[in-house]
Amino acid sequence: MTVFSLWEMASLRPVGECATDAQLIASRYLIGDMPPDGLLGFETANELLSVRSYTIGLLSNLYRRGGQHHPREAMWWILREVYREPVLLRAILKWNRNRYFEDRGPARVAATRHFGELSTVVLANCHGAMPSDAQSIAVRNTAMRRCRLGELLECRHATIDYADGNEVTTRTISDIELRSRWPWWSYWLIAAPSFISVDAFCHLRQERRTFVANRIVCVRNVHASVQAGNRLLRLSRYIP
Known part of the structure; x- marks a missing residue:
């Protein structure tokens, strides 16, 4: 298992309604190893892109405090955690509100309810070098x-x-x-x-x-x- 691969987790989510073309393009890039014939549901894509927005906001905060973490490794650990704890995923989906369609740059997440918990996950588990x-x-x-x-x-x-x-x-x-x-x-x-x-x-x-x-x-x-x-x-x- 590679910490940079997201398909192993995303492929286990229900498909249901198919993802839109825009969602699929963004999700395929984010996942990195999604097979050409892989199927992705609308809700799964929404989950992935919402967690992505939150992860980038969280990392921006940690980097300002001297954190040095690889973004793909951090994304893997945070996605794993929110899939294990549905309350975290629901909170991020509610927070996101389609934020990933906007070009605002990283969102501020330090005041959100689960920031401390998810920051601890990154700090405890991410050991890969930050890319130059x-x-x-x-x-x-x-x-x-x-x-x-x-x-x-x-x-x-x-x-x-x-x-x-x-x-x-x-x-x-x-x-x-x-x-x-x-x-x-x-x-x-x-x-x-x-x-x-x-x-x-x-x-x-x-x-x-x-x-x-x-x-x-x-x-x-x-x-x-x-x-x-x-x-x-x-x-x-x-x-x-």
């Missing part, structure tokens, strides 16, 4: 590239297709900065594009704008395109 910033950023970058947003990590000037409701517009952006309200280590539990904001100068609006990363349909590196065009131009001079 470089390791956490590498996890973020892998998730960004998997969603075809890797160009945003490597260029300062790009053209994007951006979905806003039912409309998709093409924007040229420059001076690109990736921002998030979530700490780097949280990307071990949250797929990066879901909570990354792209702050850039929008040439269409002629002002700095903020774009939600998971609404970006396509990224084209303008500098790379220009360089490719220049190479073709140079080659054409030698073609009779």
